[in-house]
Amino acid sequence: MMKTLSQFNIVPKSxxxxxxxxxxxxxxxxxxxxxxxxLIPLLTSLRFSLSTIQASSEGMQIxxxxxxxxxxxLTVNTNFNRTLVxxxxxxxxxxxxxxxFSLFLAVLLNQKFFGRTFARGIFFLPVILASGVILNLESxxxxxxxxxxxxxxxxxxxxxxxxxxxxIMLQSGVNETxxxxxxxxxxxxxxxxxxxxxQILIFLAGIQTIAPQLYEAAKMEGxxxxxxxxxxxxxxxxxxxxxxxxxxxxxxxxxxxxxELIMTTGFSNSNFGLSSxxxxxxxxxxxxxxxxxxxxxxxxxxxxx
Amino acid sequence: MSIARLLSFENxxxxxxxxxxxxxxxxxxxxxxxxxxxKIATAIKHKxxxxxxxxxxxxxxxxxxxxxxxxSIMDYWNTLLxxxxxxxxxxxxxxxxxxxxGYAFARLSFKGSKLLFAGVILTILVPPTTILIPIYMNLKxxxxxxxIPLLTGESVNLLNSYWPFILTAITxxxxxxxxxxxxxxxxxxxxxxxxxxxAYIDGAGVGTTFLxxxxxxxxxxxxxxxxxxxxxxxxxxxxxxxYLTSSNVMATQLSSLxxxxxxxxxxxxxxxxxxxxxxxxQDTGILLAILPLIIIYLxxxxxxxxxxxxxxxxx
Numbered sequence: 001m002m003k004t005l006s007q008f009n010i011v012p013k014s015x016x017x018x019x020x021x022x023x024x025x026x027x028x029x030x031x032x033x034x035x036x037x038x039l040i041p042l043l044t045s046l047r048f049s050l051s052t053i054q055a056s057s058e059g060m061q062i063x064x065x066x067x068x069x070x071x072x073x074l075t076v077n078t079n080f081n082r083t084l085v086x087x088x089x090x091x092x093x094x095x096x097x098x099x100x101f102s103l104f105l106a107v108l109l110n111q112k113f114f115g116r117t118f119a120r121g122i123f124f125l126p127v128i129l130a131s132g133v134i135l136n137l138e139s140x141x142x143x144x145x146x147x148x149x150x151x152x153x154x155x156x157x158x159x160x161x162x163x164x165x166x167x168i169m170l171q172s173g174v175n176e177t178x179x180x181x182x183x184x185x186x187x188x189x190x191x192x193x194x195x196x197x198x199q200i201l202i203f204l205a206g207i208q209t210i211a212p213q214l215y216e217a218a219k220m221e222g223x224x225x226x227x228x229x230x231x232x233x234x235x236x237x238x239x240x241x242x243x244x245x246x247x248x249x250x251x252x253x254x255x256x257x258x259x260e261l262i263m264t265t266g267f268s269n270s271n272f273g274l275s276s277x278x279x280x281x282x283x284x285x286x287x288x289x290x291x292x293x294x295x296x297x298x299x300x301x302x303x304x305x
Numbered sequence: 306m307s308i309a310r311l312l313s314f315e316n317x318x319x320x321x322x323x324x325x326x327x328x329x330x331x332x333x334x335x336x337x338x339x340x341x342x343x344k345i346a347t348a349i350k351h352k353x354x355x356x357x358x359x360x361x362x363x364x365x366x367x368x369x370x371x372x373x374x375x376x377s378i379m380d381y382w383n384t385l386l387x388x389x390x391x392x393x394x395x396x397x398x399x400x401x402x403x404x405x406x407g408y409a410f411a412r413l414s415f416k417g418s419k420l421l422f423a424g425v426i427l428t429i430l431v432p433p434t435t436i437l438i439p440i441y442m443n444l445k446x447x448x449x450x451x452x453i454p455l456l457t458g459e460s461v462n463l464l465n466s467y468w469p470f471i472l473t474a475i476t477x478x479x480x481x482x483x484x485x486x487x488x489x490x491x492x493x494x495x496x497x498x499x500x501x502x503x504a505y506i507d508g509a510g511v512g513t514t515f516l517x518x519x520x521x522x523x524x525x526x527x528x529x530x531x532x533x534x535x536x537x538x539x540x541x542x543x544x545x546x547x548y549l550t551s552s553n554v555m556a557t558q559l560s561s562l563x564x565x566x567x568x569x570x571x572x573x574x575x576x577x578x579x580x581x582x583x584x585x586x587q588d589t590g591i592l593l594a595i596l597p598l599i600i601i602y603l604x605x606x607x608x609x610x611x612x613x614x615x616x617x618x619x620x
Binding site: 015018019020021022023024026027029030031032033034036037038039040041042044045048105108109111113117119121122123124125126127128129189190193194250253258259262263266267272275276279280282283286287290 | 323326327329330333334336337338339340341402403405406408409410412413414415416418421424425427428429430431432433434435436437438439440442443472473475476477478486505510511512515533536540543547595598599602606607
């Protein structure tokens with residue numbers, strides 16, 4: 001192929017020119033897909049969201065109606081507001097928990113102890129298990145629900161423990177919202193663990209790239225493990241906190257109940273206009289969260305350069 | 306004396322930490338494994354054991370009946386083969402196309418390549434729900450810019466076939482493909498430029514350099530991407546349930562399992578539709594669906610951990 005191309009003098013002679021030429025060729029498949037399966041659908045969806053769509057025997061009739069769909073989604077539709085706020089609140093609550101939890105576990109799994117490979121194997125299992133259809137079905141499993149109920153009623157200790165902890169913390173003057181946040185985190189531990197597989201992987205990989213000399217030097221100077229974590233590990237993995245935060249936000253797309261609402265509005269009720277408007281509102285809400293959180297976190301991030 | 310005491314204090318602290326760490330890791334491992342263990346326990350139970358108050362984990366009458374029912378309802382072996390084919394084909398195509406694009410974005414810069422890479426980031430950020438409906442309509446009357454109607458006279462309905470998956474995989478726009486391109490780009494950026502230049506001086510063109518030098522070096526990134534892509538395609542219900550309505554793949558079979566089960570139970574001899582029993586068979590079905598993944602995971606788990614560490618996401 002190279003030979004025929006160069007016979008026709010298409011391939012440039014210079015190294016830079018050749019690289020640019022092949023660059024275009026290598027990107028071409030993606031570019032085609034990007035245009036057909038992303039850009040055009042994205043623009044179509046934007047157009048749908050601004051119009052009413054009526055399917056008739058001659059095809060689709062698309063009439064421009066301005067922002068009516070958006071107004072309907074926000075004011076008329078009974079579910080949209082609530083679901084959007086709920087799923088975004090859920091996301092905002094879970095992000096810090098997942099990021100902190102996965103950083104903690106990555107530090108833990110990086111230490112040397114008996115059975116480390118085994119433990120790592122278990123902790124990455126959620127990458128496989130906690131995605132897509134399995135997660136959806138799991139929430140409807142009756143046997144599991146019954147067993148869980150048995151577990152809480154049989155073992156009084158589990159409920160009692162969280163309660164006791166709550167009381168102690170409240171008495172020692174910790175803010176009430178923080179206490180309920182933390183105890184809520186304990187209750188949702190499975191949800192959090194199952195969503196942090198990839199994040200643990202990324203943090204673990206980041207920790208392993210830190211030069212061991214840094215820790216050695218710190219130890220010689222008398223730093224404790226605690227100090228070493230805050231002064232060395234934490235700053236050096238802080239760019240990954242940003243990465244993981246963004247990943248967690250993106251990962252929550254598929255779990256979000258809003259997805260289901262958008263799909264039912266679109267496919268079951270065949271109200272494509274309203275459904276697209278909802279999808280765009282969802283997208284905008286997520287973009288705002290992404291921008292705000294990136295802005296807040298990136299100021300604290302430490303870069304080598 | 307004081308040094309010895311200090312040492313023992315340090316020793317104590319280390320021991321204490323080891324115990325705390327062990328408890329933490331064991332506890333959290335249990336949290337992760339608990340649903341799987343429970344599913345296994347449920348799957349081998351007999352129907353009667355479900356109501357027996359003395360049976361919690363180990364069943365009184367061990368039976369494989371649940372497996373038999375779930376296998377027959379899900380058309381398991383056929384489904385398994387289909388899912389394997391679908392996931393395998395998309396994995397290979399996605400990895401290939403994403404590697405090409407990632408390499409181009411990392412090293413073969415041309416006019417506007419930065420802008421296009423911003424496009425890649427955009428594909429990561431836009432929720433798939435936003436673009437699903439237009440894609441769905443597009444695939445229902447697939448025209449490829451009006452070329453297909455010119456040839457055959459009418460548009461093609463690509464829904465309910467594997468074509469949507471293959472087409473998006475070839476063009477690096479399948480499920481989470483933006484992330485894979487990003488991983489490849491980061492990885493290729495980490496390989497020293499000198500290697501390419503040496504290859505060029507030795508007479509290799511860009512294509513040869515990529516195939517013979519860069520790709521073999523990018524094995525960790527490739528393993529990472531292949532694993533993610535395979536597993537996520539296997540579990541994906543979002544695209545599969547929209548693109549495929551009647552085909553037998555694991556995701557669609559699992560989501561229609563409760564429905565099919567209730568039909569079978571009503572039509573069968575036993576007419577009691579016990580929700581617990583249905584849930585029991587459903588749990589067995591889930592177990593059957595993730596079993597192949599767990600078996601694969603057992604074998605590749607080691608590479609998984611190693612390869613992400615070197616895959617350059619971190620980098």
